[in-house]
Amino acid sequence: MAMATPLPSDAGTDAGVRSRARPGPRQPLSTAERMLAVFSYFLTVYRRTWRGSIIGRFLSPLFFLLAMGVGLGSLVNDRVGGVDGLPYLQFVVPAIVATQTMWVAMGESTYQVLGYIKWNMGYHAMLASPMSVRDVLRGHFLAVAAHLTTATTIFMGVAALFGGFRSVAAVFCLPIAILTGLAFTTPIFAFTARQEGDDGFNILFRWVVTPLMLFSGTFFPVEQFPGWMQPIAWVTPLWHGVEACRDVATGAVALGPFVGHVAVLAVYVAVGWWLAERSFAARLVP
């Protein structure tokens, strides 16, 4: 065969299956195939870049566990013997589990996503293939969910060694944490798709992420705040994530409120998803 031929050879094709690399109409991809194709891209990228995210992903929550759970905790335990009958560490660890997912979601949904839209135009490359905006989002959300799973699992393992959990039921923090993370991911994707530069991200970090960490019942119960401030916590996803994680981690689940927390998180995911599809379509396939 001549040296440089761009025509496909038969070597890679499986007998009996018509190759999609043959000219002519091609067999359409199934939903799962499309989702996994996009997912495998992010997996490939992650295999190259995971070292860079180690600190933000795994060490930050550990620092908070030590500073707040152990350090500040000894102060609180000395003075008032813990919070709501719990040692302070066990009070704060489930909250850090939930809060960590917010950080991971921010990390995965801001600069990275804008990069794929604007700088390296990775989404454009995908959309030139049979992938649609919907496929791209599905695959990318799946990748974020995978990140959330890894980060949460590792942190929970470490926290368990410190005695951060009272009940074995704490393993159910994992699905709740993933849901909490996605409740941030999908709306932030929608937000990012409408940004031109990173000014919006600074505002998001400053006015959403930090205040939520501080005012969502993470380090002390929201009941410590004046009554008028508490309803603010009720509408934020983090408070629901923190409460739901704390419920299962302490093994004290009140069914009604728990279902309510999960429902609010699910609504955030769904509405965010819908908004993300709209803003992605407007931005990427004008």
Place this chain on the structure above:
Amino acid sequence: MSAPTTTRLTSLVPMPAGAGLARMLVERNITSFRHGWVALVTGFAEPVFYLFSLGIGIGALVQTVTTDSGAEVSYPQFVAPALLAASAMNGAVFDSTFNVFFKLRYAKLYDAVLATPMGPRDIAVGEIAWSLIRGGLYSAAFLVVALLAGAVGSWWAVLALPAAVFIGFAFAALGMFATTFMKSWVHFDYITLAIQPMFLFSATFFPLSTYPEALQWVVRVTPLYHGVALERALMLGEVGWGVLAHVGYLVVLGAIGVVGTARRLEKLLLS
């Protein structure tokens, strides 16, 4: 902001000899910042959030804290000086690392600047001065909020503002020195790795006495601890000769940063 304001702001900063043109760089930064004024206005928000959250929430739990000098103070009074010092550090480090790196490697700003009569020393001093001006504004705003919240316990607190600018200076200089060694964004994780533990463990949210004896000495070596101790002494009125030791530590750090940065920039840009 109008042009006269620019001039006034920049002339507030004393410029060392050989760095007179640094003022031009500060002016450039102010000009560029006018487009991002939202970020400027909201820049002081973070420590305020911490003060109100932890001050109220943890304050309601623990009521009072015994400081390392033995005084019994309310939790907001305990945590406010530490937040002031920490935010001076955070702002200065952000400006002198992420921001400068971006300009150095991507925006090629300095290549353009060096094609003019300005030299590397102007750049180093200019960037740090700019960071200090901004940090000073944030610190002043935070102090006013702390005062209104009843978290200020002494008249010595009027010195807390210059002290915050001074802490910012030390960290900006060090941060920029570190930036001149950075090759990619990945390296900034090391910055985060240094900053975040300092923020959390420098006797910020709980007194030094919480730590076991050996760890107390580790904490005493870190720069932010001296910033926190300095601010706490001033805002609680526990001023003694020991304060000068904190000041001295930060002066040395700042000097290392400035000299190191100027040398590195000369090597990087004029080679």
Place this chain on the structure above:
Amino acid sequence: MVLGSVATVTEDETLLSATGLTKTFGDFTAVDGIDFAVRKGECFGFLGPNGAGKSSTMRMVGCVSPVTSGELRLFGLDPARHGPAIRARLGSCPQRDTLDEELTVEENLWVYGRYFGLSRKEVRTRAAELLDFAQLTDRAGDKVEPLSGGMKRRLTIARSLINSPEILLLDEPTTGLDPQARHVLWDRLFRLKRSGVTLVLTTHYMDEAEQLCDRLVVMDHGRIVAEGSPRSLIDEYSTREVLELRFDAEDHQDVAEQVTGIGERVEVLPDRLLVYADDGDQAAAVVHSRGIEPLSALVRRATLEDVFLHLTGRTLVD
């Protein structure tokens, strides 16, 4: 269903056709009702300056930008309904490289092949063949970031061929490349065409259009102003040769009248006069015999640049 509804390629084997194709963004009309048809195996070009509507047209053809009005068909299919099925058969090489610079050269190809549903085995075989084609085999394991502009472009083209497309779309394929890299790329594209791939490209370089295109349309302000082969366009809208005259003058408009009547036509540019004549040397002799003394006089063959100038009164590259 999609497979079943594919129309067999029509008699003259038109793979791509547009009628009254229009694209508007708000009040701005980027593409203003254009008609064209691309036949199997040819190289079809859109020539025009920046902002003429070429890229908007390409994005619609690539099924990544909805058609505002008019009719567009690829392989007999409507992009609005069969976008993924059409894109499965297209290769797309955008104006800016959209490679992932953190991945290696071959990883870029592997990942991309998966988007088209190729098996892992197929992707690897194809990638090896295409790296050979793009002369990048010895860089296969390197990261993309440090590659030269020409190499990145070739990699983008290799990537766009991973699915063995029947039509390859190239938006400004050589913009930003040095002359040598351009020639390497043209050679690769020429081989591709010979192997039966239909090429559709946009360019604002007349030499590129002349080198590669069998047929082209000239676009300006969202409209098609002329259509034909490079040769026929030059024959129709220009003389065979052009005499370029430069004078020691601030504005060449002032000296334009001195050459009136020489050649078929005179175009006045700020820095020179273009005298259109079938015999350039003869025209130069006439200039000389009139006692006119230009700083320089140069005779050259007419190009598509002259066609564009004649059609629009402007140059292609400002």
